[in-house]
Amino acid sequence: MVLQAHTQKVNLPSTNAMLEQQNAQQRMEWALAHLPGTFVLSSSFGIQSAVLLHLATRIQPEMTVLLVDTGYLFPETYQFVDFLTKRLGLNLKVAKPDFTPARLEENFGKLWEQGLAGLNRYNQLMKVTPMEKALDELDVGTWFAGLRRQQSGSREQRPVIEQRHDGRYKVYPLIDWHSRDIHHYLTEHNLPYHPLWEKGYVTVGDWHTSQPLTPGMQEEDTRFFGLKRECGLHL
Numbered sequence: 001m002v003l004q005a006h007t008q009k010v011n012l013p014s015t016n017a018m019l020e021q022q023n024a025q026q027r028m029e030w031a032l033a034h035l036p037g038t039f040v041l042s043s044s045f046g047i048q049s050a051v052l053l054h055l056a057t058r059i060q061p062e063m064t065v066l067l068v069d070t071g072y073l074f075p076e077t078y079q080f081v082d083f084l085t086k087r088l089g090l091n092l093k094v095a096k097p098d099f100t101p102a103r104l105e106e107n108f109g110k111l112w113e114q115g116l117a118g119l120n121r122y123n124q125l126m127k128v129t130p131m132e133k134a135l136d137e138l139d140v141g142t143w144f145a146g147l148r149r150q151q152s153g154s155r156e157q158r159p160v161i162e163q164r165h166d167g168r169y170k171v172y173p174l175i176d177w178h179s180r181d182i183h184h185y186l187t188e189h190n191l192p193y194h195p196l197w198e199k200g201y202v203t204v205g206d207w208h209t210s211q212p213l214t215p216g217m218q219e220e221d222t223r224f225f226g227l228k229r230e231c232g233l234h235l
Contacts, residue, residue: 010035010169012161019160024052024173027160028059028144031171035161036141040064040093042131043146045081046204048182050088050191052146052174057088063144065090066134070126071101072206076195083192095134097126112208112224119209119224135168142169148177 019027032039041056041063043049056063067081085092099107104126111122135143149156161171174181186193196204200212202219209224220226 010161010163012159012163016159016161020176024055024177025059027171027173028056031142031144031161031169031173032060035169035171038064038138038140039142039144040066040135040138040140041144042066042068044068044205045077045084045194047194047197047202048186049080049146049194050084051177051182051185052144053084053088053090054189054191055173055185056144057090061089062091064138065092066095066131066138067092068095068097068127068131068134070097070206072126072208074196074204074207074210077204080192080194093134093138095130097130099125110208112206140168142171144171144173146174147172148174150178 019030022030039060041052043053043065045067053065057065081092084090097104104111104122108121108125111118111125114121147158149158158172158175160173160175161169163169185191194201194204196212200214201210201222202213203222204210205223211222213219213222217226
């Protein structure tokens with residue numbers, strides 16, 4: 001089923017109150033019918049990414065799936081991208097930064113080893129800037145993403161829909177899902193977790209700033225050495 005969008009003024013408080021009572025599929029269908037296109041779904045192809053990729057492409061098979069490839073992804077992530085692209089027939093667009101890993105390190109060193117300021121600069125150069133460029137090139141009106149409140153304290157207050165400073169809408173169909181919901185969906189549809197799930201990873205980004213969950217850690221501590229949770233794409 002492919003739904004056509006109709007642009008109209010959205011009352012976010014009342015809309016979010018309504019969508020809180022809806023399931024993930026209903027949230028996506030409402031957004032596709034009422035929010036402005038072009039529509040894209042961003043994915044890191046992380047641990048649980050198969051859920052929203054499957055859900056979204058069942059509703060709108062041709063939706064563009066946008067991946068930011070920093071050049072520092074795990075080999076297992078590239079394998080996962082290839083597997084899910086073929087399995088789900090994804091319309092994948094890969095956004096890349098202006099800096100290759102070699103050029104980045106030549107110019108700035110290993111920014112991820114330079115404290116919080118280095119991490120922020122790295123994320124801006126290698127993730128945020130290429131994503132913003134891709135959104136502009138695609139003339140995106142509505143952006144779907146897989147954020148969930150359970151994942152970190154920084155996401156606990158996120159609504160189903162929010163509007164960015166540039167006017168684009170962001171929609172989080174899975175915002176209130178728990179890990180058990182993810183597991184049930186993957187099992188029901190015979191979908192895999194990311195390969196590194198079996199090695200203790202609960203979230204996966206670049207290889208140099210991701211680590212497996214160990215006793216005493218919170219999930220959000222497994223990224224960016226515990227210095228921060230968000231890379232900047234969803235702030």
